[in-house]
Amino acid sequence: MYIGIDVGTSTVKAAAFAPTGHELAVAARPVTLTLHAGFVEQDMQEVYDAVVAVLDEVTARIPEPVELAGLTGQGDGVWLVDAQGRPVRPAASWMDGRAHELVDRWLADGTFEAVFRRTGSAMFPGCPGPLLAWLDTHEPKALDEAAAAVYCKDMVFHRLTGAGPRTDVSDASMPFLDPRTRTYDNRVVELLGLTHRRGLLAPVSDPVATADALGEGLPPGTRVANGPYDLPACALGAGVTTPGDGLLIVGTCLASLVATTDLDLTGEPAGLYINTDRPGHWLRAMPAMVGTAALDWVLSTTGVHHDEVDALLAETPPGANGVRVLPYFAPSGERAPFVEPRLRAELTGVSLESTKADLIRATCEGIGFAARHCLEAAGLTGTLAVCGGGTRSPAWMRLLADVLGRPLRVMEGEVGARGAVLAAAERYGQALDAEEWTRPTAVIEPDAARAAYYAEEYEEHLTRLSQARERVRA
Template structure:
């Protein structure tokens, strides 16, 4: 008979269930896509009912793959953070969930920033308010969907909704609730935050706060029917996916870092105390996790889509190995080219917030080749990661790396040189689900504590040590990288204004061959 822990990772677009042995090996898994609905421009919503049904389906498929002799000890859940998942007094969804990526409440964020509300909330919860924050969305609902707001009995997060469907228990944990409900120092709910935003009534909507390894309930009979899980299987409170992924990949000790280089670049450090007086630039969040540990993270928009774009549009090749053979011969600094990887149409959010930020190459001359451009893209993403870590507390000297970027030895070595840190690529995958499973193992006393669980189940696939000479070179090149984009802040804004003017003139010019420009000066049609 094998002992099994099941971890669920409810991402924004993909739901996963994975069964792990007690040594951290994935035994079997199942996944399902979960659509994001966009009923209005800038809106991002999901059906809570569909999210549960599809999650239950993946759990059932995992259970079916297990041997009859396997014993499911416990289940852990992690998932996308922030957003607003509301249920009424009967436990039914009030409306579709509003996700972390939703931007409808942007004007409320601006108002709170102008009034000093955001800064006061930051002092308590250690996180930057943004449109996808739960409290900001609730404010929007109060102003725009008063009936739904009044019908809400509980506000929690994606993983908590799934736990509720499994156990009939309404709970959350400090990592998810850190923004914006929990006092980062005490780890308990803060009533002061609600007073600051003039929404004291939210106090009645907050569910029970339970540590990530606490068993919050057991699988109900009805959930057992839907999932195939044995009734009475313990379910733990869990972490937000950011923290679960860090622990699942191997980062567990203060000072260790964790990065996921994928669609976004997510970077964090493990802390043994909440940071005090830290710099407030981009969207940075402090999460209280477990056993006196915190994690501070930044998730920039500067991920692998930059490289996908460069390989397709610049080199028109599909073989990464061939491309890297060419770019590896080019020295640090790409012979003078700087690339800012702000390719996302949403701009940048860490370590600075600017929706108008855009990518650019700087320093081109006629001697540069396609390979130079692509090398600069590799370096730009690496420098953006360094930029995030330079705004996080503690200098991480070991960083556990996962995501698509971890598949390239060339790039891993560049990360090591650029960050002056040992880059560790752990064995395995599905680190979010693994982190959730480890929390479940701690909750049922299969591991002494979370740090022991992480270290006992993590093995290193490969590691990359920084090259001192290249560390020195990248330190100098990073200064130019940051000075260059800071000099472009006003230009980015002006570019947007000018583009709007051009589109206006083009539209008007199509009907009026000769007319006044938007500046009022005579123009030739």
């Protein structure tokens, strides 16, 4: 049995796999996000306890011995830990918006662009650079007490194995890592005013770190590999490794990834280059801030349950009877394929004749347009896989194929956990059939007429977005 652990933003999961890649069992636990006035935080102990709980459940349900475990999880944010991996303060989430004024300042004075030209990372308020700088000003005592500023999965790895604070090249990609040398760029640390905090940056393991489990959640001595984080793990789990091929993750975050061997640090600073386990190979990532979270908000506001979405999408035609949604719901604005910390969602074309179905379809269409924008900016030229919670809605997947105008290789199940296992197997020299492990569960073809309609609507979406950005900057 192989186990993949995926420490998500709102849900922690563990999945057990057979050597063939067949998913044997999944256990999940929700974890809490605390939101207040732009602050988005998580209780690290709650997150770790959820990891132990799902591991206990999976290992109890499947009697086979655990060959190895791979770990992945949400990226960005700041997870301050002491020397034992215990929390110093609540984790600041990647969704956090408290540092937006710093990002605004760095956008204005050229720091933002200077960092991108060196690292390929377009900073946003919830990434470690701005958050560490904010904490250095407002909560210096927390930084004084911390042994390391790690990422989510790193905290879990530390606690499960006692291996000490460390991260991998994928998590470290934003915003301090030089993608050519795969080491921290001290000039970037200096540009962000954090030279005196340089010692908090966790050592980078390249290749990913390995250690034996201490016995909490996993049997003592179980081999564990730390990384990559959830975006590149999903790319591995979906078989997206050939340059030009892409992955769309329709999850809490709407992430668009394209495999590439071309490191281009010119053009509009946006998104990031994620370092992979193969030097000279990157994922050009455009992780938009909000994916299913936008639809969740609309469903909650309208009193609609998730299991009603497919039926409601069938009740209203493409174009949602004139209702339009710009789906930028995150408190910290947007980060891909552009950075606009103050951008907010817009709902237009609503009248007394509009229905819940119109609102839901317009939201799904708006998310699709945002995905198309990101994929085009990331340089998609090959096949496209799709995974995440959104794949549970067949109607939404058909809508997405039409909006994107291309076939979708649908990857169901725990794709991130699957990728974590494949990464761990590679690190430990275990021969797994990656092609078999990453076979799609379905391929959805777009409807030609609807795709042509949405191509025109996409251009209108870009116009509305441009106008919205101009209003924010005015």
